[in-house]
Amino acid sequence: MSDQHSFETIAIHAGNTPDSLTGAVVPPIYQVSTYKQDGVGGLRGGYEYSRSANPTRSALEENLAALEGGRRGLAFASGLAAEDCLLRTLLAPGDHVVIPNDAYGGTFRLFAKVVSRWGVEWSVADTSDPAAVRAALRPRTKAIWVETPSNPLLGISDIVALAEVARGAGAKLVVDNTFASPYLQQPLALGADVVVHSTTKYMGGHSDVVGGALITADDTLGDELAYHQNAMGAISGPFDAWLVLRGVKTLAVRMDRHSENATRVAEMLERHPKVSKVYYPGLPEHPGHEIAAKQMKSFGGMVSFQVAGGEQAAIEVCGKAKVFTLGESLGGVESLIEHPGRMTHASAAGSPLEVPDDLIRLSVGIESGDDLLTDLQQALA
Numbered sequence: 001m002s003d004q005h006s007f008e009t010i011a012i013h014a015g016n017t018p019d020s021l022t023g024a025v026v027p028p029i030y031q032v033s034t035y036k037q038d039g040v041g042g043l044r045g046g047y048e049y050s051r052s053a054n055p056t057r058s059a060l061e062e063n064l065a066a067l068e069g070g071r072r073g074l075a076f077a078s079g080l081a082a083e084d085c086l087l088r089t090l091l092a093p094g095d096h097v098v099i100p101n102d103a104y105g106g107t108f109r110l111f112a113k114v115v116s117r118w119g120v121e122w123s124v125a126d127t128s129d130p131a132a133v134r135a136a137l138r139p140r141t142k143a144i145w146v147e148t149p150s151n152p153l154l155g156i157s158d159i160v161a162l163a164e165v166a167r168g169a170g171a172k173l174v175v176d177n178t179f180a181s182p183y184l185q186q187p188l189a190l191g192a193d194v195v196v197h198s199t200t201k202y203m204g205g206h207s208d209v210v211g212g213a214l215i216t217a218d219d220t221l222g223d224e225l226a227y228h229q230n231a232m233g234a235i236s237g238p239f240d241a242w243l244v245l246r247g248v249k250t251l252a253v254r255m256d257r258h259s260e261n262a263t264r265v266a267e268m269l270e271r272h273p274k275v276s277k278v279y280y281p282g283l284p285e286h287p288g289h290e291i292a293a294k295q296m297k298s299f300g301g302m303v304s305f306q307v308a309g310g311e312q313a314a315i316e317v318c319g320k321a322k323v324f325t326l327g328e329s330l331g332g333v334e335s336l337i338e339h340p341g342r343m344t345h346a347s348a349a350g351s352p353l354e355v356p357d358d359l360i361r362l363s364v365g366i367e368s369g370d371d372l373l374t375d376l377q378q379a380l381a
Contacts (some may be wrong), residue, residue: 015063070215079198081234082212093119105345140318156288163191201331220276260303330363
């Protein structure tokens with residue numbers, strides 16, 4: 001697809017070449033492990049073994065690269081598998097990474113409990129403040145890791161400013177774009193080196209697949225990541241790749257509805273007497289609102305808020321919701337509610353990334369906005 005086409009057109013057509021045998025407009029699911037070779041070492045179409053490459057996964061990877069405006073896209077078995085591959089490609093024992101003070105609990109666990117045992121060091125900084133990130137740099141800093149919007153406090157980091165900090169330090173800027181999706185934000189165009197996705201979330205969009213992705217701005221790094229992807233083996237299976245490819249086709253229309261509903265929810269919560277604080281970058285009072293408006297098309301479908309009455313009150317609200325389903329994950333068409341301190345971010349307890357115990361996180365779906373507001377109002381009553 002040409003980069004002159006609109007996002008919506010690219011999402012539907014990139015990587016989705018009609019099948020050469022039948023003309024099927026949807027790429028087939030190549031549920032195959034190995035391929036007949038044209039003589040010893042003669043790969044047919046570049047395929048030999050599906051850990052190394054699979055046509056369905058290749059279609060998704062082409063699509064991912066096109067959506068993010070990158071040079072190379074790689075699809076993995078999960079978002080954390082993608083992160084693990086990236087870290088083991090970029091880093092060696094003794095290297096250092098700056099991580100955000102607000103990040104997904106699984107990402108923090110990967111740094112704190114897994115990568116650190118390999119001799120990689122990390123330190124925490126408020127990535128919404130470029131000066132704080134610059135102050136956290138060390139001589140062996142190889143990467144600055146950013147989530148924007150962040151999970152679960154919806155913090156906003158200035159990608160352009162942090163790209164300048166990273167370049168000055170000779171480090172890579174890694175942006176987890178899961179909460180925004182490439183429809184709302186394209187970090188590579190703003191100076192990032194690598195984009196990370198949990199394709200389980202908005203990219204898949206239907207709570208029926210687990211996957212991850214890396215997209216790079218540089219061919220050389222893309223080749224290095226592809227080598228490690230094959231060597232380590234945590235690849236997306238063909239059916240999972242097909243599900244994500246299917247989900248991406250409706251990403252634009254879904255994100256418009258997610259954002260519309262989330263804005264209504266955030267505005268209602270801001271006025272509610274039992275809500276003490278609302279986190280949503282679309283609210284003018286949000287400290288990152290101006291930057292978010294500059295680097296995002298809209299503000300996304302994630303809303304977090306704190307309730308008056310403390311942790312027990314937050315837990316009770318989660319239990320009383322009916323249209324919002326109590327569950328982890330996010331980004332599906334159905335709305336979800338959760339208590340991060342007890343659920344997705346329990347691994348960050350006692351750390352600089354610990355979340356408030358009265359915090360509730362919402363993944364606002366694409367149901368009727370009126371029904372979502374009514375459900376939250378009765379849950380808070």
